[in-house]
Amino acid sequence: MRFPDLSDSAPLTTTEVQALRSLYRACNASQAEWRSALALVDRLSAQMETAEEYDQGRPFQHHVEAVNDARSGAYRYERELGLTAWRYASAHAVLGITVLDRLVTGRPALSASKVGELCKEPSLGQLREALSIPAERLLVARNDPSFWKRTDDARQALIAGLDRAHRDIRVVDSAHPMTEQKAWSCQLTDHSPLGTDPIYEGILEPLFEVCEETPLEIGWLLTQSDRPGDL
Secondary structure, three states, rough: OOOOOOOOOOOOOOOHHHHHHHHHHHHHHHHHHHHHHHHHHHHHHHHHHHHHHHOOOOOOOOOHHHHHHHHHHHHHHHHHHHHHHHHHHHHHHHHHHHHHHHHOOOOOOHHHHHHHHOOOOOHHHHHHHOOOOEEEEOOOOOHHHHHHHHHHHHHHHHHHHHHHHHHHHHHHHHOOOOOOHHHHEEEEEEEOOOOOOOOOOOOOHHHHHHHHHEEEEEEHHHHOOOOOOOO
């Protein structure tokens, strides 16, 4: 999906559009590389099963060792790419939703400094807050209750995933107990160590969907705003 042409949209500033476009492209690039890394891990895991079966009971285990070493490297690579993808996707989601929300509510444009701040990885709490805005409010240009419900259902599933990530962070850092509020203020990339299941597992893919949809919704809102009586 291509980023919509928002360059001539009067309610948006050049800074807002450029930031959204840059993060959108960063999401696309990191998503593609992360998925490629996942495929590599899966392929090497399948090879590992074959190697173990073939070399079972044999005196030389070099094949198994080589595939295992490669799989370990691929696993570390996937984790790094997953965390990179999370940084861009979470920032894009929060920035995009913030811009869309300020358009539908008629608030002033974001300052350059605020845009720059929102381009950084948000805390889990900031992301949860953005995703909690009802679709009926954000997607007013759609004027479709069934569409709002589908969107809200998808967002609630993603929020449930964030809630699990919040609990996982507290478990991972159990040696240094933190309050619920402290855990919500954390950035996910600081709490996904090797040797544990990725905390972004199950929530990164649906987050990419938010990143893809939000610029389109901004474009749709602005298109409908140009039609008197439609909003």
